[in-house]
Amino acid sequence: MQPSRVELAVLNNTRWYEAMFEAHGLACEVDGRVWLSHQTPPPFHSNLVVLSSGTTQNEVEAYVSGLKRRLHTGGWSLKDSYACLDLHLLGFTQLFQAEWIWRDPHPLEARNAAPRLAWATVRTGTELLEWEHAWSSHAMKYKIALVATEEGYSVIELPVRY
Numbered sequence: 001m002q003p004s005r006v007e008l009a010v011l012n013n014t015r016w017y018e019a020m021f022e023a024h025g026l027a028c029e030v031d032g033r034v035w036l037s038h039q040t041p042p043p044f045h046s047n048l049v050v051l052s053s054g055t056t057q058n059e060v061e062a063y064v065s066g067l068k069r070r071l072h073t074g075g076w077s078l079k080d081s082y083a084c085l086d087l088h089l090l091g092f093t094q095l096f097q098a099e100w101i102w103r104d105p106h107p108l109e110a111r112n113a114a115p116r117l118a119w120a121t122v123r124t125g126t127e128l129l130e131w132e133h134a135w136s137s138h139a140m141k142y143k144i145a146l147v148a149t150e151e152g153y154s155v156i157e158l159p160v161r162y
């Protein structure tokens with residue numbers, strides 16, 4: 001059976017997390033139910049991401065208990081990719097609520113006919129730091145996205161429209 005758009009978005013998000021943590025030299029693991037890291041995540045990233053709509057409250061409680069025992073930081077976070085768990089029971093406060101978005105890809109011919117995106121492959125730690133600085137800047141001229149592919153990581157610059 002073909003994965004749903006939400007399942008594909010969650011998978012894409014998992015690949016993003018794997019790329020970001022690898023780029024920062026941080027260990028992570030995936031078991032099909034959750035993605036997790038016992039290390040301090042980069043800014044705006046969680047330690048635990050629920051990957052399956054079938055992940056139960058009891059399973060998440062067990063992961064949270066394990067993280068609490070192993071993490072010695074002031075705080076950490078988790079992401080419920082399907083917004084189906086009552087995390088208040090575990091002492092969590094909701095920071096924000098969001099929905100997955102989907103955009104159908106353009107046919108290959110259309111993408112090659114009029115390229116509007118500037119691509120550059122991030123190959124070094126310095127380039128990744130530059131990307132992070134551009135991404136986090138309030139006065140940025142472009143919206144920046146990092147895309148993980150089999151060939152490596154690519155930066156996309158999208159002009160901001162006002």
